[in-house]
Amino acid sequence: xxxxxxxxxAKECLYAQDDALATIFTRLSxxxxxxxxTTCRRWxxxxxxxxxxxxxxxxxxxxxxxxxxxxxxxxxxxxxxxGVTITRKRKRSSSSTDDHGFMVIIVGDCASYPLKVGxxxxxxxxxxxSVATLTxxxxxxxxxxPRTTAVWLPRSTKMGTRxxx
Amino acid sequence: xxxxxxxxGNNGAARMVTLISSDNTRFEVEAAAASLSQTLQLTILDGxxxxxxxxxxxxxxSATLSKxxxxxxxxxxxxxxxxxxxxxxVDRAELExxxxxxxxxxxxxxxxxxxxxxxxxxxxxxxxxxxKVADMIKGKSPMEIRRTLGFPDPTPEEQAEMNAHMLEYGxxxx
Numbered sequence: 660x661x662x663x664x665x666x667x668x669a670k671e672c673l674y675a676q677d678d679a680l681a682t683i684f685t686r687l688s689x690x691x692x693x694x695x696x697t698t699c700r701r702w703x704x705x706x707x708x709x710x711x712x713x714x715x716x717x718x719x720x721x722x723x724x725x726x727x728x729x730x731x732x733x734x735x736x737x738x739x740x741x742g743v744t745i746t747r748k749r750k751r752s753s754s755s756t757d758d759h760g761f762m763v764i765i766v767g768d769c770a771s772y773p774l775k776v777g778x779x780x781x782x783x784x785x786x787x788x789s790v791a792t793l794t795x796x797x798x799x800x801x802x803x804x805p806r807t808t809a810v811w812l813p814r815s816t817k818m819g820t821r822x823x824x
Numbered sequence: 825x826x827x828x829x830x831x832x833g834n835n836g837a838a839r840m841v842t843l844i845s846s847d848n849t850r851f852e853v854e855a856a857a858a859s860l861s862q863t864l865q866l867t868i869l870d871g872x873x874x875x876x877x878x879x880x881x882x883x884x885x886s887a888t889l890s891k892x893x894x895x896x897x898x899x900x901x902x903x904x905x906x907x908x909x910x911x912x913x914v915d916r917a918e919l920e921x922x923x924x925x926x927x928x929x930x931x932x933x934x935x936x937x938x939x940x941x942x943x944x945x946x947x948x949x950x951x952x953x954x955x956k957v958a959d960m961i962k963g964k965s966p967m968e969i970r971r972t973l974g975f976p977d978p979t980p981e982e983q984a985e986m987n988a989h990m991l992e993y994g995x996x997x998x
Binding site: 676678679682683684685686687691694695697698699700 | 938939941942950951954955957958961962963964965966969970975978982986
């Protein structure tokens, strides 16, 4: 589908330059960045690494000036052996994961946004982890649990808003 | 293509500098235009790039560099005016039109531009190309993004990972 010349350049460029990618991601909406995290491992890593930059980025000179600035960005990261465990109330069809802990990594001033995301209460974490905890191990944890979802919320999101259906 | 007059005449005869691309092509441009690049600006302020020596740019090939310089030359007068309180709406509209046309290019050229803009630290060009790529990504699914940007097809392993991810977290994408 793609011409090989483009493929090489795409590899070189979009795979290689973190800050170039960050510049692009700051111009995307929440849902688009979430899609980008799944596009490839590399991008997932960049989103995680540049999360602080992304969450603080002013809504850019894209057509919609009215878009509210982002309040925070979080990564939902599922791992077995974490000290922090949040009970997962949400029932999924595949309930096998319900026994495992969730680490919620928040960038930004979490304390002033005791939000609920989906059915996870971020406030229940107590102390917000620092940006440094964003080391993106997400794709390297052993199967079957390496699943990370990046989420950020516009400032206008109300307390207790559920992101999920 | 005529440059607006406002940018000229500020510093008498415009100083020229020479830039040398990775494939040894020499480009002579006004110092004011090359100074849009933060990387080059210091060298130029130090008096480099004049006369016979020129500034080598081993990371930028000639095709890309000429494209970059096209942008710089067009934007230099406005930058010299410091964001231009006296720029007319016509000038601004003209720049905008130029920008839109400028990024209407082949993907491979676009990617080279991204790299060059970051190497040379040309802020305006960085955001211009970033906006273009962002527009290509907007509203697409992960697979569509890969296809649009010409990424190699995912390995079966990656594909399985993506599928499993969507199954579990599909709600986050709605």
